[in-house]
Amino acid sequence: MTAVHDGDGTTRWGVLATGGIAATFTGDVQAMAGAEVVAVASRSEPSAKAFADRFGIPRAYGDWAGLVADPDVDIVYVATPHSAHRAAAGLALEAGKPVLCEKAFTLNAREAGELVALAGERGLFLMEAMWMYCSPVVRRMTELIADGAIGEVRTVQADFGLQGPFAPEHRLRDPALGGGALLDLGVYPVSFAQLILGEPDRVQADALLSPEGVDLNTGMLLGWDSGATALLSCSVTARTASTATVTGTAGRIELPSGFFHPDAFVLHREGRDPERHTVESPLTGMQHEAAEVSRCLRAGEKESPLVPLAGSLAVMRTLDAVRERVGVRYPVDN
Numbered sequence: 001m002t003a004v005h006d007g008d009g010t011t012r013w014g015v016l017a018t019g020g021i022a023a024t025f026t027g028d029v030q031a032m033a034g035a036e037v038v039a040v041a042s043r044s045e046p047s048a049k050a051f052a053d054r055f056g057i058p059r060a061y062g063d064w065a066g067l068v069a070d071p072d073v074d075i076v077y078v079a080t081p082h083s084a085h086r087a088a089a090g091l092a093l094e095a096g097k098p099v100l101c102e103k104a105f106t107l108n109a110r111e112a113g114e115l116v117a118l119a120g121e122r123g124l125f126l127m128e129a130m131w132m133y134c135s136p137v138v139r140r141m142t143e144l145i146a147d148g149a150i151g152e153v154r155t156v157q158a159d160f161g162l163q164g165p166f167a168p169e170h171r172l173r174d175p176a177l178g179g180g181a182l183l184d185l186g187v188y189p190v191s192f193a194q195l196i197l198g199e200p201d202r203v204q205a206d207a208l209l210s211p212e213g214v215d216l217n218t219g220m221l222l223g224w225d226s227g228a229t230a231l232l233s234c235s236v237t238a239r240t241a242s243t244a245t246v247t248g249t250a251g252r253i254e255l256p257s258g259f260f261h262p263d264a265f266v267l268h269r270e271g272r273d274p275e276r277h278t279v280e281s282p283l284t285g286m287q288h289e290a291a292e293v294s295r296c297l298r299a300g301e302k303e304s305p306l307v308p309l310a311g312s313l314a315v316m317r318t319l320d321a322v323r324e325r326v327g328v329r330y331p332v333d334n
């Protein structure tokens with residue numbers, strides 16, 4: 001059941017894993033009203049305890065089973081590497097817990113489909129932590145595009161690249177952990193393009209692969225039968241501008257560096273001065289997605305209209321197609 005603590009309406013989070021994004025998310029949730037982190041789980045008890053001490057979290061579990069069985073946890077936030085999303089989110093859903101699962105949703109579309117089916121069977125809320133889709137600035141942008149502010153969208157450009165090199169033992173280099181630029185970074189440009197244009201009809205790609213066989217520097221060309229295109233890239237070898245532009249027949253919208261969590265965008269309408277658009281909000285960072293999850297749980301919704309499961313599945317199909325084009329295979333692929 002997607003019951004939310006009915007005492008004071010607070011959403012009580014259980015955080016599964018203790019790495020970088022688990023810490024960022026926990027800090028953001030603890031800084032907002034109406035939410036608290038009541039438990040954390042790790043594969044090891046000392047890590048769980050250290051994380052709980054650092055953030056003042058009441059309960060720490062040295063295995064995932066304790067967290068998902070905790071009656072005080074309203075929702076489990078899965079923050080493991082992608083390779084464990086299927087297992088961790090599946091365990092939580094099997095235990096009757098709603099789940100917010102980090103991006104990339106899973107390693108491949110098959111795993112994503114299994115999670116979506118499981119959530120459906122159990123009648124439980126499930127959402128990919130695609131926080132970009134919950135950004136009020138990004139939502140304002142999509143409203144303007146839908147209202148025809150730039151005419152018919154013809155092309156989307158977006159990139160996300162981090163400065164390398166990453167050591168061979170880093171998770172980004174390990175095929176078993178879903179390593180490579182695509183699932184960590186490329187998921188943002190792909191999700192951005194598909195937010196605007198939907199699932200592409202054609203996918204082309206090229207990539208530089210590491211000795212381990214993961215993609216280090218990847219270019220993608222997506223095509224739609226409408227004639228629209230998207231030119232996207234991701235890299236773990238070079239810090240790209242990490243900007244996005246949506247161009248239509250009557251203008252364009254430019255998002256600044258860090259396009260997936262923007263403070264503002266600039267709308268260029270043909271023949272008019274540029275317009276800068278911002279959205280005032282008391283929430284920051286990942287609080288927008290945490291607030292959307294709370295809203296869904298309170299309303300009894302099984303998925304978020306901002307991050308629909310069909311969209312997450314469609315993104316996973318595109319990522320699968322890109323990997324197929326560039327020759328990246330993970331051990332779980334069949």
Ligand SMILES: NC(=O)c1ccc[n+]([C@@H]2O[C@H](COP(=O)([O-])OP(=O)(O)OC[C@H]3O[C@@H](n4cnc5c(N)ncnc54)[C@H](OP(=O)(O)O)[C@@H]3O)[C@@H](O)[C@H]2O)c1
Pocket residue numbers: 017018019020021022041042043044047048079080081082083084102103104129131171177183184
């Ligand atoms: N939304 C965002 O902005 C954002 C940003 C960065 C990353 N992410 C996503 O968040 C996920 C984690 O990324 P991260 O940067 O936080 O990684 P990270 O710092 O390496 O942390 C991942 C944590 O997962 C656990 N873990 C490590 N290897 C594991 C394995 N083989 N099986 C199961 N659990 C394992 C570990 O916690 P324990 O030792 O406690 O088990 C580890 O601390 C990835 O899917 C990534 O794409 C999202």
